[in-house]
Amino acid sequence: xxxxxxxxxxxxxxxxxxxxxxxxxxxxxxxxxxxxxxxxxxxxxxxxxxxxxxxxxxxxxxxxx
Numbered sequence: 001x002x003x004x005x006x007x008x009x010x011x012x013x014x015x016x017x018x019x020x021x022x023x024x025x026x027x028x029x030x031x032x033x034x035x036x037x038x039x040x041x042x043x044x045x046x047x048x049x050x051x052x053x054x055x056x057x058x059x060x061x062x063x064x065x
Contacts, residue, residue, distance in 0.1 A: 002031055018042070019058060019065030027060065034061035 004022055022040060026032045038058045043051030058065050 002026065002029075016065055019056065023058060023060055023065060032060045036060045 004025055019040060023032070023038060026038065032038060036059070038060060040056045040058055041052050042054050042056075
């Protein structure tokens with residue numbers, strides 16, 4: 001498991017950008033490569049503790065995250 005904290009404010013419209021940012025950072029660290037699956041957890045309610053309520057499975061190398 002690798003933790004990647006995002007400090008940039010985002011809106012619900014930015015989810016694809018956030019997903020891409022996470023994958024790109026994991027690739028830069030040589031943690032993942034094309035074809036690997038990544039489980040991403042995040043919260044829909046910004047700035048609220050205990051707000052993690054979403055899980056998304058992403059395949060590294062897919063065009064749309």
